Amino acid sequence: MKILLVGAHGTVGRGVATELKARHEVIAAGRRGATVTLDLADAASIRKALESLGPVDAIVSAAGQVGWAPLLELTQEQWAYSVANKLMGQVNLALVGQEFLRDGGSITLTSGVLFDQPVPYGAAASLANGGIEAFVRAAAIELPRGLRINAVSPGVLAESMEDLGPFFRGFEPVSAARVALGYSRSVEGSDTGKVYAVQ
Amino acid sequence: MKILLVGAHGTVGRGVATELKARHEVIAAGRRGATVTLDLADAASIRKALESLGPVDAIVSAAGQVGWAPLLELTQEQWAYSVANKLMGQVNLALVGQEFLRDGGSITLTSGVLFDQPVPYGAAASLANGGIEAFVRAAAIELPRGLRINAVSPGVLAESMEDLGPFFRGFEPVSAARVALGYSRSVEGSDTGKVYAVQ
Numbered sequence: 001m002k003i004l005l006v007g008a009h010g011t012v013g014r015g016v017a018t019e020l021k022a023r024h025e026v027i028a029a030g031r032r033g034a035t036v037t038l039d040l041a042d043a044a045s046i047r048k049a050l051e052s053l054g055p056v057d058a059i060v061s062a063a064g065q066v067g068w069a070p071l072l073e074l075t076q077e078q079w080a081y082s083v084a085n086k087l088m089g090q091v092n093l094a095l096v097g098q099e100f101l102r103d104g105g106s107i108t109l110t111s112g113v114l115f116d117q118p119v120p121y122g123a124a125a126s127l128a129n130g131g132i133e134a135f136v137r138a139a140a141i142e143l144p145r146g147l148r149i150n151a152v153s154p155g156v157l158a159e160s161m162e163d164l165g166p167f168f169r170g171f172e173p174v175s176a177a178r179v180a181l182g183y184s185r186s187v188e189g190s191d192t193g194k195v196y197a198v199q
Numbered sequence: 200m201k202i203l204l205v206g207a208h209g210t211v212g213r214g215v216a217t218e219l220k221a222r223h224e225v226i227a228a229g230r231r232g233a234t235v236t237l238d239l240a241d242a243a244s245i246r247k248a249l250e251s252l253g254p255v256d257a258i259v260s261a262a263g264q265v266g267w268a269p270l271l272e273l274t275q276e277q278w279a280y281s282v283a284n285k286l287m288g289q290v291n292l293a294l295v296g297q298e299f300l301r302d303g304g305s306i307t308l309t310s311g312v313l314f315d316q317p318v319p320y321g322a323a324a325s326l327a328n329g330g331i332e333a334f335v336r337a338a339a340i341e342l343p344r345g346l347r348i349n350a351v352s353p354g355v356l357a358e359s360m361e362d363l364g365p366f367f368r369g370f371e372p373v374s375a376a377r378v379a380l381g382y383s384r385s386v387e388g389s390d391t392g393k394v395y396a397v398q
Binding site for chain 1: 319325328
């Protein structure tokens with residue numbers, strides 16, 4: 001398969017790349033330093049990237065920035081940034097990307113454990129995750145040509161505990177390699193409208 | 200209790216008003232024709248409305264417009280409208296509104312059955328509902344002064360079946376009066392971070 005991987009250089013993305021590269025052609029996309037330059041918050045850049053690639057079999061997003069601050073200190077700019085990136089950025093990736101998928105191709109987006117296990121500072125992340133999980137279920141029943149769409153909901157990454165540990169006390173960290181299995185199930189399996197919790 | 204009810208003249212809002220007016224002072228708010236004028240998509244109008252009222256004991260949103268179209272025909276404008284109204288409009292109502300709540304007061308937002316039971320044309324509604332459900336859980340653990348926040352997730356309204364019936368075949372309609380009980384539980388109970396499914 002020819003797979004576009006957005007956010008290829010993040011912690012999750014590197015794990016996904018390692019998992020999928022063993023069997024497929026993985027094209028790394030991201031805001032900088034990747035084979036293909038693509039900013040989730042910029043729908044035109046999504047289209048441009050896909051036009052440069054031609055048809056693909058799978059589109060995977062391991063990306064999606066959000067604002068991180070106490071609930072009452074999150075600014076309007078941080079809310080807008082979170083919505084434009086992790087939420088609508090991934091939605092736009094799916095909606096633009098489906099045009100470039102071969103029949104039966106798949107889209108895999110990223111949610112996260114904060115969807116239903118919130119932590120302080122994480123309200124914008126929680127909101128984005130909730131939107132993504134509902135969106136993949138809704139999109140799954142309307143996508144044409146046998147296209148599939150799922151999400152993976154990673155727990156806190158073991159690789160991120162040095163930075164995020166204080167926010168996630170008591171959460172069992174998961175390795176990026178284990179999280180990558182969720183993406184493999186979505187891309188290489190046959191499900192649609194599913195959320196794979198790897199937590 | 201003194202309760203601000205946003206979307207008071209909608210189908211759900213009228214049911215909520217009937218239920219809560221029996222025991223409380225309910226102030227109707229909406230974009231037009233209400234006691235207090237308030238547009239969820241306009242944060243400044245939310246603040247202005249609350250400043251005109253002084254402290255309240257509860258804020259209830261039975262509002263939140265979304266775009267409604269086949270997945271691949273939803274325009275960027277319809278997505279933005281959905282996010283600005285049902286999703287971030289309700290979030291802004293909570294974030295601005297909490298300043299005007301008395302200690303221990305409550306916020307009640309509206310999700311909907313499309314969160315996890317999607318129908319064609321409903322992807323933007325599903326997304327907004329997912330964001331709201333995740334947001335109330337996240338906000339509940341950070342709100343100060345014993346403030347509470349919950350959501351109600353109504354099924355398709357019996358009163359709306361003439362218009363919406365073709366989209367919701369097989370869904371069991373619920374009356375606005377029954378849906379209103381969810382809002383009563385949130386306002387008059389002690390829960391926080393809950394989603395009451397009245398479906």
